[in-house]
Amino acid sequence: MKATMIHGERDIRFEEVPDPTISAPTDAIVKVVASCICGSDLWSYRGEDPTHEPHTIGHECLGVVEEVGADVRDVAPGDFVVVPFDHCDGTCSACLNGAPCENVGITQSGQAEYAVVTHADGSLVKTDGTPDRDLWPSLLTLSDVMATGWHAAVAAGVRRGGTAVVVGDGAVGLCGVLAAAQMGAETVVAMSRHEPRQEIARAFGATHVVAERGKEGVAAVKEILGGTGGDAVLECVGNGPAFEQAFRVARPGATVGFVGVPHGAEVPLRVMFSKNVGLAGGMAPVRRYLPELLDLVLARTIDPGRVFDLTLPLAEVADGYRAMDERTAIKVYLEP
Template sequence: MRGVILRGPGDVRVENRDDPRIVEPTDAVIKVAATCICGSDLWPYRGADDVHDAPMGHEYVGTVTEVGADVTKIEVGDFVVGSFFTSDNTCEICRSGYQSICIHRTPMGREGTQAQFARIPNADGTLVATPGTPDPDLIPSLLAASDVLGTGWFAAAVAAQAGPGKTVAVVGDGAVGLLGILAAKHLGAERIIAMSRHADRQALARRFGATDIVEERGAAGVANIKELTDGLGAHSTVEAVGTQESMDQAIRSTRPGGHVGYVGVSHDVVLEGRPLFYSGVHLHGGPAPVRRFLPELIRLIWDRAIDPGAVFDLTLPLEDATVGYRAMDERRATKVLLTV
């Protein structure tokens, strides 16, 4: 099959790879219908993570072509959506709602879903079948549910505690931040402040529900949010970048007693104990338990109540993945969908 390989920083290629096969009796194999490039893929692409000669991709939707002997809930022919971490969905951690920390989890990035086919470990606990074969126009939204929508949903709904009557600030205007805005809107937030410097992303933020835009960063950005909230700060803040600057901005933009949901993959983020102690802010986050939300998100997408697929602003065939990586790296695209 054809699949994306990262040979080294800046060196992404589409090459022949071995076809996936059933290894464990709990595995499934899917024919990938669509996959995409994640903002987190840019960390190794830029050399921030030491990755060489590795398959790429962890977001996927597709049709089941083969199942292992112990798979009982997923059937050949099902159109499925899965998470970027596999989970058994039965262990004590999964039952508490944190499938991304399942004691039997495996990272889908190890399999590499930017490919024509993919092996899915822990298939019964990882995959969720759609009610039928989706209309083609629903596939981008279902693909978004595999990671960025589920991550934004976790950040807003659980980690940042967004809800009716609250003001939500979102630090980061990538796909996760934008879908955090969509989630906050659906959850009933009264005011949603998007921190963005890019006109196209600002427009999508408003489409998803943002009521205010703050372009400044650092102290000036925090001051603007305080000005918009009677000097108090936001009730709920989504941190969707993963840098020191974004984390500092998120904490300082949140009122005492408020909640920061951090889902940006952290790189060299250090929290000073004393300022955090006196901030009175709740911090919660990490890798989103996307599997927890998939049934609800699939239902909302299937009923056309939400349109997270709008976050994809560039669609390319799998063979042009190199072009997609460059476009995202150069911020000419927010999120690239790869057709297979």
């Protein structure tokens, strides 16, 4: 099959690789009908996570089941499925506690013609028939980015009538805004400096946008929130400055929900101690949220697919990485 490979820093190629095979009886192979590029793919692309040898890349996809292992019961060839990037057995202590599976497998070739899903029964969520084509972008976001933004809001403890501050205006941050608004936060402050992203944030339910960062950003947030920080803070980046910003805009007693893969982030333990600001979240247990989010998308209550502002043929995936790296695109949708 043809798949996206990373060979090194800023070296993405769409090329022939061996066809995937069923290697465990719980596996399924999914024919990819839509995929996308994740902000976390950029860590490898930029060389911050070094690539020691070429490998397939991409963990978000939507597809149709092509083949299943002997033990797979709940999905069958022909089913249209949302593929959570982190697969689950659905039975371990972590899964039962709403955390990422202890026996986790991750989609390894989402940006390809086919992807293997381990623990297919515990992972895949099928739809009734093939959903309307215009819903595919939103359905694709459930594979990771929307579920991850939702997890940030859940972890931060967003509550009806409360206030929420979202740090990060990437696709995850924007989905975090949508999640916080959907959960009923009365005030949702999006911290964003980029006009097109601010616009999506507002469309997703941000009641306020703060373009400033650092001390000025903290002051602007506090002015909006009556002199204090947010009841819930969604940290949707993962780096040092974002963590620092998140803790600074947290009200005493608040929780920072973090979902960005930590890179150079430090936890201000003394501040957490004195202000009683908690930290929760981590890698999103996507499967946990899929049924609820799927309903919201199919009912057209939420439209997270708006985060895609560039669509490319899969064969031009390298251009997609470039666009996201240069921030000329928020998130790139890839079609076979």
